[in-house]
Amino acid sequence: MSTSTAAAPVVADERVASKGPVAKLLGRPEIGALVGAIALFVFFAVVAPVFLQPSSIATVLYGASTIGIMAVGVSLLMIGGEFDLSTGVAVISSALTASLFSWYFSTNMWVGVVLALAVSLAIGFVNGWILIKTKLPSFIVTLATFLMLTGLNLGLTRLIGGSVSSPSTSTMDGFASAKAVFASSVNLAGVDVNITVFIWIALVAVASWILLRTRVGNWIFAVGGDANAARAVGVPVVRTKIGLFMGVGFCGWILGMHNLFAFATVQSGEGIGNEFLYIIAAVIGGCLLTGGYGSAVGGAIGAFIFGMANKGIVYAEWNPDWFKFFLGLMLLLATIVNLVVKKRAEAK
Template identity: 45%
Template sequence: MTADGLPSFGHSPTAVAPARGRRLLDRALARPSLPAFAGLAVVLVFFGVQAPGLLTTGGLASVLDSAALLGIGGVAVALLLVSGQFDLSIGMVAVGGALVTGLLIGELGWGTWPALLTSLAAALAVGVVNGWLVVRTGLPSFLVTLATFLVLQGAGLAGVRALTGSGRIEGLSSAPGWSSATAVFGSTVQVGDGRFRIALVWWLVLTLGATWVLWRTRFGNAVFAVGGARRAARELGVPDGWTTIVLYCCTASAGWLIGTLGLVRIGGVQASAGLGTAVDFVVVAVIGGCLLTGGYGSAIGAAVGALLHAVARQGVVLAGWDARWFEAFLGVLLLVALLANGVVRGRLRAVPRS
């Protein structure tokens, strides 16, 4: 009998507690971003010992500046990965958007804001084309966006050299509206020996906004549905085509923002390839808990993955190691993330829904 006079039926509180504890553990392990948080804690402790300068305000500012630019792209790519798609053109969209802005200002004498809006429209057009091709042709998004990357790289870099005689555009800071653009995209705050840039604010706002959209809106439900079971989602009336196109517009916009932040920061742009950066965006999204098969992931996880990436990169530099060790370290992180994500997904399937 229990204390209130009811029959116990042979169960004791100690028998219930382990089952409840296992359920809590299963739900914790089902969080897509959990491996990234765990990895970040380990990397922070490790490099905090190897390079104490990492924990100063100057070191923190360097880490957050690197993580912000990577995180902006990583969050957008994470949403696309959740839907089961790739985008390898985002790095070149960043370079191309900055080149368009620079050419309009430097060669045609446009004001800063008209040039920025025009380059944004061009970036969105690339996103629409990518999404439309993926939806209409059924071709793998990896190949479609790789083709887009090659077209943008060849046309953009060759075009700039033909128009300017070099691969660099400089001297843009005297254009009308540049000071207001600097306030929006280039502001800094000095704290101690560290300079914190406004890119950090953009990163935080976009991460929180993407998280809200993914988990609290019908569009977010459509993203998960399309990534988890595209055919079933289509049969249930989910607009998978429009969802895909909107997501590609989001990655294109993120690329434009990254390019604009860099353009305003240095007052110019260097024509260069952007495939390596695009791969980094995918890496931080996967480290953050996104599965390459779609239907699983989070924006918060991608943001933490970007922070982990930046801590490792800056830690290697401040510790005085050969910079090539970072690539090996990143490869290990990616492999561990892939293995951990497989385990977490298995836990997720085993957790009962309530």
């Protein structure tokens, strides 16, 4: 067709207009979020120069990581066509389990940590299992779990510890070593970077690998895109969905352990409302609410936007009352950009 194809060493199909790197980038699910993140970064860099200092960036990254760790699991779950409203309180449930168990039975903290992992995975499993068995929408199932966990957190904490917060565990065996794993900071070229930032990055890398390069990743896209079609070609839909809920549970466990070992005590009423932050991060990052489309990197960028907005307002010395308004606006703009970009990319 064209003279260039004749000269090309690789046999290219003449009907494929060579997609430039720009067009390829525009086809990615997280592009809207990336543009938003860059715009926001430049904006805060201009209005609050202190924002650019390495220590400020470390703080922003820390804020982003506490959302981002959960956003990894939530993004994958959303790509798999479901979402989870119980994540915010499930994080606290995990932290309370480790704290109260170790304190009550005076065991090494690590015993509580392992038990908390089992509990977190079990919460995910139960969510997924009820969803599959009842065929109810995940909104209803996880809303019920959310309410039950909220009640359990408050009730059991008061029953066991006698207070609304868990007793301090900072002097217990194993606390120091667990803190080193879940809540220490790493000195990077003179700047203290919280370990959660590295855990976050590692989780995003692993999740991206799973999503794009493994069979399970193929199944996640398929169960979210069309569960019936996936089942018809032999994809284990039940196992995939339950696995995704358990993945969210795993992320919740990591964040719960961070909360516990960073502050030594856990407020039993915390966590409510955080589930929306995780969902917002995933949606801003280009995950389709109806499933079948999105990326782990997108969720990470969404979390980074959250971290920038959250801390940037402080650095710009504005009233943090405005933060939620800002977040809502970001959500709206990012999703509109995603929609437009996706339509344009598909039309090409």
